[in-house]
Amino acid sequence: MCGIVGYLGNRDAVPVLLSGLRRLEYRGYDSAGMAVIRGNGDLNVHKCKGRVADLEKHIEGKDTAATIGIAHTRWATHGEPNDCNAHPHLSQSGRIALVHNGIIENYRILKEALTEQGYTFRSTTDSEVFVNLIEYIQEANNCSLLEAVQQATKQVVGAYAIAVVDRDNPDQLIAVRQSSPLVIGIGEGEYFISSDAASVIEYTNDFVYLNDGEIALISRNVPVRVTTAENESCRVDISTLQLSISELEKGGYEHFMLKEIFEQPHTLQDCIRGRIDKQTYATVLSGVRDNKEHFLNARRIIIVACGTSWHAALIGKHFIESLCRIPVEVDYASEFRYRKPVIQSDDIVIAVSQSGETADTLAAVNLARKSGAFVYGVCNVVGSSIARATDSGTYIHVGPEIGVASTKAFTGQVTVLLLLAMAISHEKGIAQEDRCKAIAKEMLTLPQKLESTLERVTTEVQSLAKIFTYAHNFIYMGRGVNYPTALEGALKLKEISYIHAEGYPAAEMKHGPIALVDAEMPCVVIATPDATYDKTVSNMEEIKARGGKIVAVVAEEDTIASEIADYVIRVPAVSEYLMPIVVSIPLQLLAYHIAVNKGRDVDKPRNLAKSVTVE
Numbered sequence: 057m058c059g060i061v062g063y064l065g066n067r068d069a070v071p072v073l074l075s076g077l078r079r080l081e082y083r084g085y086d087s088a089g090m091a092v093i094r095g096n097g098d099l100n101v102h103k104c105k106g107r108v109a110d111l112e113k114h115i116e117g118k119d120t121a122a123t124i125g126i127a128h129t130r131w132a133t134h135g136e137p138n139d140c141n142a143h144p145h146l147s148q149s150g151r152i153a154l155v156h157n158g159i160i161e162n163y164r165i166l167k168e169a170l171t172e173q174g175y176t177f178r179s180t181t182d183s184e185v186f187v188n189l190i191e192y193i194q195e196a197n198n199c200s201l202l203e204a205v206q207q208a209t210k211q212v213v214g215a216y217a218i219a220v221v222d223r224d225n226p227d228q229l230i231a232v233r234q235s236s237p238l239v240i241g242i243g244e245g246e247y248f249i250s251s252d253a254a255s256v257i258e259y260t261n262d263f264v265y266l267n268d269g270e271i272a273l274i275s276r277n278v279p280v281r282v283t284t285a286e287n288e289s290c291r292v293d294i295s296t297l298q299l300s301i302s303e304l305e306k307g308g309y310e311h312f313m314l315k316e317i318f319e320q321p322h323t324l325q326d327c328i329r330g331r332i333d334k335q336t337y338a339t340v341l342s343g344v345r346d347n348k349e350h351f352l353n354a355r356r357i358i359i360v361a362c363g364t365s366w367h368a369a370l371i372g373k374h375f376i377e378s379l380c381r382i383p384v385e386v387d388y389a390s391e392f393r394y395r396k397p398v399i400q401s402d403d404i405v406i407a408v409s410q411s412g413e414t415a416d417t418l419a420a421v422n423l424a425r426k427s428g429a430f431v432y433g434v435c436n437v438v439g440s441s442i443a444r445a446t447d448s449g450t451y452i453h454v455g456p457e458i459g460v461a462s463t464k465a466f467t468g469q470v471t472v473l474l475l476l477a478m479a480i481s482h483e484k485g486i487a488q489e490d491r492c493k494a495i496a497k498e499m500l501t502l503p504q505k506l507e508s509t510l511e512r513v514t515t516e517v518q519s520l521a522k523i524f525t526y527a528h529n530f531i532y533m534g535r536g537v538n539y540p541t542a543l544e545g546a547l548k549l550k551e552i553s554y555i556h557a558e559g560y561p562a563a564e565m566k567h568g569p570i571a572l573v574d575a576e577m578p579c580v581v582i583a584t585p586d587a588t589y590d591k592t593v594s595n596m597e598e599i600k601a602r603g604g605k606i607v608a609v610v611a612e613e614d615t616i617a618s619e620i621a622d623y624v625i626r627v628p629a630v631s632e633y634l635m636p637i638v639v640s641i642p643l644q645l646l647a648y649h650i651a652v653n654k655g656r657d658v659d660k661p662r663n664l665a666k667s668v669t670v671e
């Protein structure tokens with residue numbers, strides 16, 4: 057939520073800030089702005105409601121030449137999206153500018169105190185309070201900007217990342233991280249700051265990942281200094297990030313989401329690479345092998361996640377319970393963190409998160425660690441907060457996911473959770489070895505099957521999307537591993553098309569939701585071969601008898617379910633364990649094409665942001 061970018065060096069700062077903002081727009085896109093310190097000493101702020109493209113228009117024709125600046129793309133928390141609430145915010149004197157990602161929980165008390173000191177506020181944001189607090193401390197104590205920021209962070213409560221510039225010091229940038237991501241890119245005589253390293257990858261591959269509570273002093277031609285609020289020096293480790301710019305572009309597709317759907321045969325391959333022995337079909341994950349004792353002694357596994365990642369976690373529960381015989385609980389991270397969960401030292405807590413930055417999941421990780429559990433991460437973004445806060449983990453390696461609606465990350469998470477279950481089973485040496493090997497062998501053929509699924513279903517799904525574009529409600533149904541797959545299908549549709557959609561375990565229909573069924577209600581039923589296939593077929597009959605319109609996702613050779621359904625989508629007949637991955641392809645495409653038909657902004661749906669770094 058909200059993206060921050062900053063620059064200090066010898067280039068013109070504005071193109072760097074704009075390109076960074078464009079790449080950070082997935083984090084929020086209701087307003088954008090920048091502050092630059094010009095060669096003549098002026099601190100100019102340009103900001104407006106709308107997208108980064110609106111900001112570009114806004115500065116067109118203005119003289120913005122500068123070699124230092126900070127910029128921001130917003131996802132509103134405090135105060136509606138408008139020009140005034142857009143960042144950067146200036147301190148009362150107009151000397152200090154600040155951009156902020158996160159929430160200042162005690163901003164009301166601070167605002168009252170500052171108001172008593174004569175401060176007035178132009179915006180309704182919590183961020184303006186922060187910048188005035190810094191100015192107040194600096195003036196009251198006649199101290200440096202760094203000291204003022206250090207003092208301010210001791211008074212501010214919340215999760216935030218900020219970047220600050222001072223008109224009177226055009227050679228200095230200060231950046232703070234407290235539970236919201238912030239990295240510093242190191243170039244030749246230049247520095248970048250960003251909420252996401254990928255946004256400045258065209259300028260540098262070398263990054264310093266700030267830890268919580270760290271304050272970076274970035275000065276022209278001087279190595280970065282990192283301190284705590286108490287002015288204790290912190291280690292500055294530089295990591296190299298391998299990422300190509302092409303991974304961040306649409307590559308000829310109309311939307312990132314479509315590109316990401318079509319990337320899945322390759323991302324799956326990257327996800328599996330080196331993890332299955334092609335001779336023995338044994339699955340080995342270094343995170344499991346190196347922590348074998350924890351996995352062998354685990355009495356229980358708790359998986360915490362949000363949104364799509366939570367759906368993947370529900371599927372993971374099936375995998376681990378059936379292949380490892382370890383009981384698994386799945387919790388929304390936001391519920392787990394506040395419900396005083398019982399966590400024991402022989403529990404393993406697995407956090408699943410694409411971004412690795414989701415505030416609730418990160419808080420759940422911290423709680424689990426404090427309680428003495430071994431914490432394992434399943435993340436996509438390398439070096440992300442959750443990846444660093446966990447004891448060990450496995451990356452899904454699907455490359456940057458930019459569309460707000462998660463697609464390739466979901467199939468990557470399901471794949472890694474299956475690999476994880478097989479790797480644990482391998483280490484435990486339990487009786488599931490042959491079954492795991494059969495799944496692993498088939499998994500190696502999956503990229504090719506996804507390729508052919510994409511080829512085959514795209515046109516069919518496009519036609520179906522035309523039929524259902526104007527439906528007002530959808531029900532998605534499945535059983536076993538395909539119940540969470542149905543939940544995920546419904547989430548995809550609602551978040552990008554704004555059509556109301558619900559996912560249900562098929563057998564639950566008759567306990568209430570069937571009351572919704574009529575000729576206007578499309579029901580997407582996942583009826584692929586498994587132990588409950590016949591039962592699902594009966595559930596389809598019940599819907600049919602009430603006039604519901606059924607879209608069935610079935611296996612290639614299916615004859616029974618496909619006869620009952622009004623519309624049929626066929627997918628390869630893979631093992632039950634791999635089915636959620638295969639079935640997800642048509643469900644993602646259905647949501648995508650309906651949203652496009654409705655003229656929705658598929659990659660940036662209303663009210664959403666990709667990385668939810670606030671509660």
Ligand code: M6R
Nearest residue numbers: 363364365409410411414461462
């Ligand atoms: O980055 P994370 O996986 O932790 O994100 C969790 C959710 O915010 C995310 O999956 C969200 O539900 C997506 N918009 C779903 O498409």
